[in-house]
Amino acid sequence: MNLKSMKKKANLATIYIISVAIIFTILIPVYFIFSISFLSTREAYQYPLPLFPELRSKIKLENGERGVLLSIYDKRNDEYETLLDTTDFKKMSTYMRVNLSLNYTPEELEEKSKLLLTQTQVVFKAGKDVMHNYKTFFQVTRDAVPALIRSIQIAIITILISLSIGGTAGYTLARYQFKGKHTLKFSILFVRMFPGVAIAMPMVIILANMGLYDQPLGLSLVYSIGSIALTTWITTSIFLGIPVELEEAAQVFGATKLRTFINITLPLALPGLAASSMYAFLGAWNETISALILTQFKPTFAVVVYQALYGSTGQVNLTAAGGICMAIPTLIFTFIIRKYINQMWGDVSV
Amino acid sequence: MATVELKRLKKVYDRKVEAVKGIDLMVRDGEFLVLLGPSGCGKTTTMRMIAGLEEITEGEVLIDGISVGELPPRKRNVSMIFQNYAVWPHMTVFENIAYALKIKKMDKREVEERVKEVANLSGIESLLDRYPDQLSGGQQQRVAVARAIAVRPKVFLMDEPLSNLDAKLRVQMRTDLKEIHRSTGATTVFVTHDQSEAMSLADRIVIMKDGAIIQTGTPDEVYHNSVNRFVADFIGTPPTNFLSVSVGEKEEEGYRLKGDHLDFVANHSSLAGFEGKEVLLGVRPEDIDILEEAPIEAVCRLIEPQGSHNIVSAQIGEQRMKLSVNPDIDLKIDQPFRLVFKPGQYHFFDPETGERLDK
Ligand SMILES: Nc1ncnc2c1ncn2[C@@H]1O[C@H](COP(=O)(O)OP(=O)(O)OP(=O)(O)O)[C@@H](O)[C@H]1O
Ligand SMILES: [Mg+2]
Numbered sequence: 209m210n211l212k213s214m215k216k217k218a219n220l221a222t223i224y225i226i227s228v229a230i231i232f233t234i235l236i237p238v239y240f241i242f243s244i245s246f247l248s249t250r251e252a253y254q255y256p257l258p259l260f261p262e263l264r265s266k267i268k269l270e271n272g273e274r275g276v277l278l279s280i281y282d283k284r285n286d287e288y289e290t291l292l293d294t295t296d297f298k299k300m301s302t303y304m305r306v307n308l309s310l311n312y313t314p315e316e317l318e319e320k321s322k323l324l325l326t327q328t329q330v331v332f333k334a335g336k337d338v339m340h341n342y343k344t345f346f347q348v349t350r351d352a353v354p355a356l357i358r359s360i361q362i363a364i365i366t367i368l369i370s371l372s373i374g375g376t377a378g379y380t381l382a383r384y385q386f387k388g389k390h391t392l393k394f395s396i397l398f399v400r401m402f403p404g405v406a407i408a409m410p411m412v413i414i415l416a417n418m419g420l421y422d423q424p425l426g427l428s429l430v431y432s433i434g435s436i437a438l439t440t441w442i443t444t445s446i447f448l449g450i451p452v453e454l455e456e457a458a459q460v461f462g463a464t465k466l467r468t469f470i471n472i473t474l475p476l477a478l479p480g481l482a483a484s485s486m487y488a489f490l491g492a493w494n495e496t497i498s499a500l501i502l503t504q505f506k507p508t509f510a511v512v513v514y515q516a517l518y519g520s521t522g523q524v525n526l527t528a529a530g531g532i533c534m535a536i537p538t539l540i541f542t543f544i545i546r547k548y549i550n551q552m553w554g555d556v557s558v
Numbered sequence: 559m560a561t562v563e564l565k566r567l568k569k570v571y572d573r574k575v576e577a578v579k580g581i582d583l584m585v586r587d588g589e590f591l592v593l594l595g596p597s598g599c600g601k602t603t604t605m606r607m608i609a610g611l612e613e614i615t616e617g618e619v620l621i622d623g624i625s626v627g628e629l630p631p632r633k634r635n636v637s638m639i640f641q642n643y644a645v646w647p648h649m650t651v652f653e654n655i656a657y658a659l660k661i662k663k664m665d666k667r668e669v670e671e672r673v674k675e676v677a678n679l680s681g682i683e684s685l686l687d688r689y690p691d692q693l694s695g696g697q698q699q700r701v702a703v704a705r706a707i708a709v710r711p712k713v714f715l716m717d718e719p720l721s722n723l724d725a726k727l728r729v730q731m732r733t734d735l736k737e738i739h740r741s742t743g744a745t746t747v748f749v750t751h752d753q754s755e756a757m758s759l760a761d762r763i764v765i766m767k768d769g770a771i772i773q774t775g776t777p778d779e780v781y782h783n784s785v786n787r788f789v790a791d792f793i794g795t796p797p798t799n800f801l802s803v804s805v806g807e808k809e810e811e812g813y814r815l816k817g818d819h820l821d822f823v824a825n826h827s828s829l830a831g832f833e834g835k836e837v838l839l840g841v842r843p844e845d846i847d848i849l850e851e852a853p854i855e856a857v858c859r860l861i862e863p864q865g866s867h868n869i870v871s872a873q874i875g876e877q878r879m880k881l882s883v884n885p886d887i888d889l890k891i892d893q894p895f896r897l898v899f900k901p902g903q904y905h906f907f908d909p910e911t912g913e914r915l916d917k
Contacts, residue, residue, distance in 0.1 A: 453644035456611050459631040460638045461658035461709060471657075475648045 245528035246338050248309035252525040262336060265308060269321055269330040276321045280308065309340035341529035349512050358424050359493060359509040360537065365428035366435060366492035367485045374439025375481060381440065382447035396437045407433065408498040415502060422504045430498055435488035446480030482548035489541055509534055560712035560745045561587050562608060566617035569603050577603040579769040580617060585747060590739050593749045594756040595766035601749040605715050608747065610634050621712060637711035639719040643702045645690045651701050652686040658709045672708055679738060680704040696727045707742055714746040720755065732758055753793050757781065765789050787912035790840050796869060798840045799879035802909065805832045818875030822853040828906055828916030837915065838907040843869065843882040845903035852898035858889045
């Protein structure tokens with residue numbers, strides 16, 4: 209083996225190591241939040257955190273000092289951990305549901321404990337309600353479902369605003385020559401130099417004056433500020449990449465300017481528009497700080513998830529479930545838009 | 559069918575670049591007219607003003623006698639072939655060709671028939687389902703041609719449609735374009751900076767320079783009767799040879815011309831008034847004969863075989879010229895030989911203005 213091929217292999221190995229490292233740094237946190245969202249509260253507060261959520265728990269009922277003694281088998285220590293000693297089966301049922309994600313009615317528990325009259329202990333395997341956190345999240349958090357709907361509304365309005373305004377600006381910058389064009393193009397980026405919070409403060413007053421405070425439309429407007437700038441930049445380069453001749457040909461062959469735009473320019477710009485709308489969507493969907501400031505009774509989903517962590521309900525596993533719920537629309541949106549982003553035509557590229 | 563007329567047509571870019579300087583031109587019905595000129599002479603600009611893609615600064619464009627200056631491209635009934643093809647990459651070949659027909663709300667079956675017909679004419683009938691990025695450059699060019707003829711326009715505009723093709727394909731497409739023109743009979747304006755393309759395609763050639771028309775004529779006219787030095791030099795491969803000679807007194811058989819290693823008599827009435835002055839003699843490479851007892855002595859410096867003929871570089875004194883020579887004539891490098899300009903086949907040009915003297 210000569211030096212050259214060894215060098216090549218070494219390079220390849222380095223690339224592999226780096227890619228694997230990148231994948232792990234991305235995947236591990238994702239895996240963790242995914243896994244935590246299925247943990248019961250008891251599991252979630254164990255240290256170290258279990259890597260996999262248990263799907264079934266082994267439960268033991270015994271006669272205790274005060275009443276029935278509830279224990280759960282702990283795999284790690286190979287022993288039963290006593291949780292509760294009570295005669296109140298309602299309390300026991302609630303405890304099991306909240307802390308162990310196990311659904312047993314007080315009647316069922318009472319039925320089982322009757323066996324203790326004839327034997328010293330009752331052991332049974334209980335199937336865990338894996339979706340427990342998700343159900344709970346939507347039950348306990350302040351209007352999670354309306355917040356989800358609001359967030360979707362906000363994202364869609366933001367995409368529409370930034371694509372129509374940013375896209376038009378991008379087209380103008382790409383196709384027309386005018387004085388101060390480059391200054392204008394650069395100054396658009398100015399907006400993005402200010403942190404969202406800085407804009408959000410004065411926005412409270414402006415939106416309040418417009419009657420849009422605590423309204424989805426108001427938030428969309430605020431989010432559009434940033435994404436219009438980005439959309440303008442992305443679409444400018446997209447439109448620059450579409451040869452003018454393609455549009456001129458359409459006009460010579462009978463199309464009006466509008467028709468040319470719809471039939472020729474738009475389809476060719478679609479990948480860039482899709483990418484821009486992805487940015488607009490993510491910006492609007494994940495944003496928390498401005499949303500926290502600019503909403504009061506109508507929070508966005510991101511705010512709800514945030515509050516689940518910091519509010520009275522603060523439980524990591526619930527927050528994780530909320531986080532996963534928040535990621536799902538993003539995944540769906542990405543999946544839909546992916547088709548268009550990949551749809552490049554010949555030499556017209558992003 | 560149609561005519562195109564340009565009246566004092568002028569284009570000024572950005573209030574300072576005068577790209578077209580007020581040209582007058584009449585394109586006749588069914589004619590294949592070629593706009594020929596060096597890069598930057600305003601050919602594309604002229605064509606785009608006819609198409610309506612460029613605003614007219616001054617003057618008029620008339621199609622069939624009607625001024626179209628105010629009409630958008632789609633209302634001018636012209637079709638265009640672009641230099642970089644400009645076929646739409648997101649449409650199949652069929653869709654590309656059918657696009658204009660669909661806008662005209664043509665019946666679906668009719669569209670299909672028309673597309674098949676023009677695809678046959680352009681030799682792309684087997685490619686109708688493909689996307690442009692699955693085609694070679696030559697095939698894309700044919701799609702552009704098919705798309706242009708499908709609409710049966712009054713006027714065809716072609717802006718260097720062959721310049722992106724390789725040499726062989728270019729010559730082949732030339733023949734095909736001429737064939738298509740013959741079968742459609744559409745008035746055509748064709749732009750090129752390649753003089754051999756112009757010569758082989760044109761009914762008439764319009765030679766442009768710096769935004770102005772220098773000469774208009776059939777290929778034969780511009781070749782054999784070039785109006786000035788620029789045209790004589792621009793047309794023909796190799797171009798016209800220019801020799802500087804001084805005109806002597808009128809003798810019995812004509813004027814005696816003297817130059818570096820040159821001394822012969824020419825009977826050219828156009829030389830009257832130039833006695834004692836320098837003029838430029840222009841002669842085409844094929845208008846020179848090699849003869850034993852010819853008056854001019856030359857030395858062979860270089861031979862470029864072309865198959866059908868040889869291009870010979872000859873040195874006369876300090877001046878060089880190129881001859882197109884029958885390969886049967888045995889010449890060797892550095893061998894002296896004698897030559898003569900075929901009588902009546904050479905012209906004189908004013909050395910200052912470049913104008914031909916016997917216009
Ligand atoms: N959009 C424009 N803005 C300013 N000047 C222009 C513009 N388009 C063309 N010109 C100038 O006008 C002149 C004529 O250009 P044109 O494109 O018509 O030349 P052409 O004869 O087609 O040349 P080529 O053979 O290189 O295509 C050139 O000097 C060019 O620099
Ligand atoms: Mg040009």
